[in-house]
Amino acid sequence: MRYELYYWSGIQGRGEYVRLALEDAGVDYVDVARERGDNAIMPFLRGRQEGALPFAPPFLKAGRLVIAQTVTILAYLGPHLGLVPGGQSAEIYAQQLQMTISDFIVEIHDTHHPIAASQYYEEQRTAARKRSQVFREERLPKFLAYFEQVIERGNGRQALSRHSYVDLSLFQLISGLDYAFPNAMRRMQKRIPRLRALAERVAERPNIAAYLASPRRIPFNEEGIFRHYAELDPTR
Amino acid sequence: MRYELYYWSGIQGRGEYVRLALEDAGVDYVDVARERGDNAIMPFLRGRQEGALPFAPPFLKAGRLVIAQTVTILAYLGPHLGLVPGGQSAEIYAQQLQMTISDFIVEIHDTHHPIAASQYYEEQRTAARKRSQVFREERLPKFLAYFEQVIERGNGRQALSRHSYVDLSLFQLISGLDYAFPNAMRRMQKRIPRLRALAERVAERPNIAAYLASPRRIPFNEEGIFRHYAELDPTR
Structure with missing residues (x-):
C-alpha cells in the first residue's frame, strides 16, 4: 500500500513525526502537498471527502482510512511499520509517551505564540518573552528530565527497549530544541546523556541519515514550531 | 477487575473524562486520591512504582497496567467498557476526535493561564484577556463548528453513530464551557444544535444523571480547567 501524507508543504511541523516514521521504515509514501500544492489538503478539511473529518493536518490516507492527529497516525502506523515493540502494554x-511529546510540542509552539496562532510573532513579543522564560526555567527541564528518566527505566523493559516511533519523535524534539533554544539546551547538556545518545543513534540509522541529507527534509525555519528568536533564548 | 483512577482530588480537570466513562459504564472503580489523599499519586510520579512512568495525572491502574494520558486511557477503556463502536476504523x-478534544482543553486552560501554569491568574491577567478574546472570537467557534460537523456527518456512519466515550467528553466540554464562558456560549447557541442535543442526551443517561447528582461530581471551581472570570467573558 502507498501511504498518502497530507501536511503543509513549507514546514516540518507536526507532519515531520509522521515523515520520520515513514522514512525510517523505508515504505512507499507520497507527501501530497509537496507534490501537488497545499490546496490538495483543503477538500478534506472542508468535509468534501468520505471518511473521518480531520480538524487540521497532518492526516494520513491509508487505503480508505483517513487518520488525523499525529499521535493517532503513529499509533496506527507503529505495528504496520515495525516501529513499536510487540504487545498491548x-x-x-508508546502512545502515552507520544501524547506527552504532543503536549510538549504545544508548549514549544506557544513560547513564540502565547496569545494567538493567527497573529504575527511581533504582535505578541512581550507575552512571548515571559512565556519563554517560564519555558526555559521550568517546562523544558521538567519535560527533558521526564524523558531521560523514561529511557533510564525502559532499558530492557517495555517501551523504548527496542527502536520505536517514540525514538524518532524524541530525535526530532532534540533537533528542534537545539535549533530554537541553543543556549538553554547547552545548559541542559549534562542532564540528558541518554536523550543525547538516543538522538545520535537515530541520526545514524541509514534511512534517517539518507533522509536528513535529502531535499525531502525541509530545513528548520521561522514558520514552523521550532523557531529561533535570539531574545527568547538569552545566553544567560 | 477494580480500576484505580489517580487524579487530584479537588478538581474535575482531565480526570473527569475518565470518571465519566467509568460512571457511565457502571463499573467498579476507586478514585484513589479522593479516598486516600493526593499524596497517593506521588510515588507513581517519582518513579517508585513498576511499569509505565506517568508525566502527570490522570493515570489509571488496570491490573498491572499503569496507563497515563487521558486519550490513551480512554482508547484503552473504550472497548472494555463498550464505549466505542466496534471495528478498527x-x-x-474516536481516538482522533478525543485528541482534538484534548487540544481544545489545552486552549481552554490557557485562556486563564497563557504565560505559566505555575503562576497565579492575577499575575497574567493582561495576557489572559488578550488570549481569551482570540479564543472567544476564533478558536471557540472553530472547534465547536468542527464537532457539530462531525456529528452531522457521523449519523449512521463510523464514529458517533453509537454512544461512545467521545459523547461523554463532548458533554463535559459543553458543560464546562457553559460554566466558564456563558456569554460566549449564548452567542454560539444557534450554531450548535446537534452538540446541544448530544449533551442533553448524555445528561439524561441514568448512570450519568445519578453521578451528576451525587457528591462524587466535584462542582466546577476556579482551580480547574474551566474557570469563570467575568472579565474573560464580556456580555458583548
Missing part, C-alpha cells in the same frame, strides 16, 4: 506505553 | 476515529 508496549503499544499503550 | 471507529476506534481510530
Whole structure:
C-alpha cells in the first residue's frame, strides 16, 4: 500500500513525526502537498471527502482510512511499520509517551505564540518573552528530565527497549530544541546523556541519515514550531 | 477487575473524562486520591512504582497496567467498557476526535493561564484577556463548528453513530464551557444544535444523571480547567 501524507508543504511541523516514521521504515509514501500544492489538503478539511473529518493536518490516507492527529497516525502506523515493540502494554506505553511529546510540542509552539496562532510573532513579543522564560526555567527541564528518566527505566523493559516511533519523535524534539533554544539546551547538556545518545543513534540509522541529507527534509525555519528568536533564548 | 483512577482530588480537570466513562459504564472503580489523599499519586510520579512512568495525572491502574494520558486511557477503556463502536476504523476515529478534544482543553486552560501554569491568574491577567478574546472570537467557534460537523456527518456512519466515550467528553466540554464562558456560549447557541442535543442526551443517561447528582461530581471551581472570570467573558 502507498501511504498518502497530507501536511503543509513549507514546514516540518507536526507532519515531520509522521515523515520520520515513514522514512525510517523505508515504505512507499507520497507527501501530497509537496507534490501537488497545499490546496490538495483543503477538500478534506472542508468535509468534501468520505471518511473521518480531520480538524487540521497532518492526516494520513491509508487505503480508505483517513487518520488525523499525529499521535493517532503513529499509533496506527507503529505495528504496520515495525516501529513499536510487540504487545498491548508496549503499544499503550508508546502512545502515552507520544501524547506527552504532543503536549510538549504545544508548549514549544506557544513560547513564540502565547496569545494567538493567527497573529504575527511581533504582535505578541512581550507575552512571548515571559512565556519563554517560564519555558526555559521550568517546562523544558521538567519535560527533558521526564524523558531521560523514561529511557533510564525502559532499558530492557517495555517501551523504548527496542527502536520505536517514540525514538524518532524524541530525535526530532532534540533537533528542534537545539535549533530554537541553543543556549538553554547547552545548559541542559549534562542532564540528558541518554536523550543525547538516543538522538545520535537515530541520526545514524541509514534511512534517517539518507533522509536528513535529502531535499525531502525541509530545513528548520521561522514558520514552523521550532523557531529561533535570539531574545527568547538569552545566553544567560 | 477494580480500576484505580489517580487524579487530584479537588478538581474535575482531565480526570473527569475518565470518571465519566467509568460512571457511565457502571463499573467498579476507586478514585484513589479522593479516598486516600493526593499524596497517593506521588510515588507513581517519582518513579517508585513498576511499569509505565506517568508525566502527570490522570493515570489509571488496570491490573498491572499503569496507563497515563487521558486519550490513551480512554482508547484503552473504550472497548472494555463498550464505549466505542466496534471495528478498527471507529476506534481510530474516536481516538482522533478525543485528541482534538484534548487540544481544545489545552486552549481552554490557557485562556486563564497563557504565560505559566505555575503562576497565579492575577499575575497574567493582561495576557489572559488578550488570549481569551482570540479564543472567544476564533478558536471557540472553530472547534465547536468542527464537532457539530462531525456529528452531522457521523449519523449512521463510523464514529458517533453509537454512544461512545467521545459523547461523554463532548458533554463535559459543553458543560464546562457553559460554566466558564456563558456569554460566549449564548452567542454560539444557534450554531450548535446537534452538540446541544448530544449533551442533553448524555445528561439524561441514568448512570450519568445519578453521578451528576451525587457528591462524587466535584462542582466546577476556579482551580480547574474551566474557570469563570467575568472579565474573560464580556456580555458583548
